[in-house]
Amino acid sequence: VSPDAVHTTAAAEAAAARWLARRESGMSESDAAAFTRWLGADPIHAEQWRRAEALWTALGDALADRPVSAPRAESGRLISGRAP
């Protein structure tokens, strides 16, 4: 892995994080257009976006165990003691 490749990945990762934060804010039409351009500009962008979205899902489980909120199996992915 060359330093350049690491740099490119880290930059795309940071951009994906910013786009996800923007999505959570609510995107304007011009935001959405810019996002679509960014997403299609490089396969690395799409890959990092996929990671960011997966992270967002996982954060639900990772954060839910804190005392700030009652634990719940939000995504339904983890095995729970649900009655049959």
Added chain:
Amino acid sequence: MPTPLSIALAHGNAATESLPGEPDTRLRGYLRRRFPRLPDIEDLVQEAHLRLWRAKRAGNVRSERGLLFSIARHAAFDSFRRHAKHPTERLPEDPDSAVYLDDANAADITSRQEEVALLRQALAALPERCREVLVLRRIHALSHREIAERLGIAEHTVEKQVGIGLRKCLDFLRRHGVDPRRA
């Protein structure tokens, strides 16, 4: 015969590192118990060492041994995925057959639990305000405006904090050789 690991080490200035022997025995036993149907345990052990070595090269690794086991579980999961994608003659004609989905799901859940455990470490390292914003958004589902009002900060600061938190978590996972899986 050179293994992928020995090749990687020889090319990576890491040849002076001593490789733990005894933990590998435990790791093999662990993988056999955990994934009884997995055929290529040795490949997996090698793969796990390779990924650990990459993670170490990329950044800070605190608990090398714990991470090795964690990485091996992820590698097991990847292996299940590969088998599902490229079925051999031993596989039924349908790569999505129930047998393989069961294995993949079991590994998926394990993988997810490991990911969540690692993620908690990443979250613990975040500044308090940053973590607070993520909790209010992700768990309490407050809008950025509501979060801004509650914390007495600007809306664009909320978005910025969410972005910073996500970036640090992604960076942390990458340095630990873990890829967040699709939902």
